[in-house]
Amino acid sequence: MLVSVWSSGKPRLGRWGRWWNPRRQHLFAGHGPARRLRALGSLAGTALLAALWLLWLLWSTPGEAPAPQPTLTILIWHWPFTNRPPELPSNTCTSYGVAHCRLSTNRSLLATADAVVFHHRELQTRRVHLPLAERPRGQPWVWASMESPSHTHGLSRLRGVFNWVLSYRRDSDIFVPYGRLEPREGPAPPLPAKDRVAAWVVSNFHERQRRVQLYRQLAPHLRVDVFGRATRRPLCTNCLLPTVARYLFYLSFENSQHRDYITEKFWRNALAAGALPVVLGPPRASYEAFVPPDAFVHVDDFGSARELAAFLAGMNESCYRRFFAWRDRLRVRLFSDWRERFCAICGRYPHLPRDQVYQDLKGWFQA
Ligand SMILES: *[C@@H]1O[C@H](CO)[C@@H](O)[C@H](O)[C@H]1NC(C)=O
Ligand SMILES: *[C@@H]1O[C@H](CO)[C@@H](O)[C@H](O)[C@H]1NC(C)=O
Numbered sequence: 001m002l003v004s005v006w007s008s009g010k011p012r013l014g015r016w017g018r019w020w021n022p023r024r025q026h027l028f029a030g031h032g033p034a035r036r037l038r039a040l041g042s043l044a045g046t047a048l049l050a051a052l053w054l055l056w057l058l059w060s061t062p063g064e065a066p067a068p069q070p071t072l073t074i075l076i077w078h079w080p081f082t083n084r085p086p087e088l089p090s091n092t093c094t095s096y097g098v099a100h101c102r103l104s105t106n107r108s109l110l111a112t113a114d115a116v117v118f119h120h121r122e123l124q125t126r127r128v129h130l131p132l133a134e135r136p137r138g139q140p141w142v143w144a145s146m147e148s149p150s151h152t153h154g155l156s157r158l159r160g161v162f163n164w165v166l167s168y169r170r171d172s173d174i175f176v177p178y179g180r181l182e183p184r185e186g187p188a189p190p191l192p193a194k195d196r197v198a199a200w201v202v203s204n205f206h207e208r209q210r211r212v213q214l215y216r217q218l219a220p221h222l223r224v225d226v227f228g229r230a231t232r233r234p235l236c237t238n239c240l241l242p243t244v245a246r247y248l249f250y251l252s253f254e255n256s257q258h259r260d261y262i263t264e265k266f267w268r269n270a271l272a273a274g275a276l277p278v279v280l281g282p283p284r285a286s287y288e289a290f291v292p293p294d295a296f297v298h299v300d301d302f303g304s305a306r307e308l309a310a311f312l313a314g315m316n317e318s319c320y321r322r323f324f325a326w327r328d329r330l331r332v333r334l335f336s337d338w339r340e341r342f343c344a345i346c347g348r349y350p351h352l353p354r355d356q357v358y359q360d361l362k363g364w365f366q367a
Helices: 002-007 014-027 032-060 107-111 120-124 210-218 240-245 264-272 284-288 305-313 317-322 338-351 361-366
Strands: 072-076 101-104 115-119 141-144 164-167 179-183 196-201 224-227 247-253 276-280 330-334
Touching (some): 072 107, 101 338, 196 240, 196 305, 210 305, 240 247, 240 264
Parallel strands (some): 141 164, 247 276
Antiparallel strands (some): 179 330
16 A cells, blocks of 8 residues: 555655645755655655654553553362352452452353462362363463361372462462561551460360370460360450450461461461460471561470470560560561462462473472
């Protein structure tokens, strides 16, 4: 089309030609119709390039008209622990600060989803079966679990299926901790007033658990109030934090001890409540990857339960307050919503390895 404009003897530029032809002839270097025509052509070409450049500028200027980015579709094959998934409006991930990310539980999207997530509990109970026969070639599958290896079974059936892991383990492809300390804006609220010693909330209480053995050894030396299903003293959801806040110490004893397995028993029940966590879980170094070294008391630092009890009972106020120095500049952020965890897949998506397969998921998770 451009060629036909320039190919005939007279330029057929219509309105554009009239606008710049007569007045600007003097700009053209040559004489005679042929040279004028060539010069006119080059000028029009330049104008076209300039227009394209302007368009490109408009498209690429940040904030004004960002280049369109494809929206990723993350299919959640079965929502964790429930047959009734939450509403997943299109702005679900935007509200967690993740753009271009759509969560769905519509299994019709299997053929086209950018990644499919399988939560382990439903695989373990065989409520869910993997749609291996319908899996599109090269579609990334995500194995998701926030439970510890002690409560995770049936992993040997899952050899060579999953490409990415979503879990609390720091070396997960999509790392989703139970909590995090974030910079605080503004002054910290004062520590809650204390009139009790140590609290523990526990629902599954078995003598073989290390946490129960430690509790039995501590109890003769330290006043510990035990709440939860185990003692038929359950705390309602909204009562837990205000109750624990009155205690100096909270026993953040994990149900099993595994790499990076630090749960809401630490983040919510203790740190968010404003009680000093006494932790039984992974080694001290794991905790120190998340919080300052003087933000908790680690049971491994003591030779016996009796020594630990003596340290806690003998603590004076200035020593106690030093454990909360971090609160001046940091605050606790809890992550407990599966929507936020799944949205994190989109945030990590560009960085995730494409050709990775967990041939030995069991070996990896139990390491
Ligand atoms: C699931 O997705 C399919 C394909 O996009 C669509 O036709 C169907 O209406 C969706 N179902 C629901 C319940 O949204
Ligand atoms: C409080 O305890 C610390 C550490 O045990 C000790 O150094 C300090 O002198 C004590 N302060 C008071 C006022 O007793």
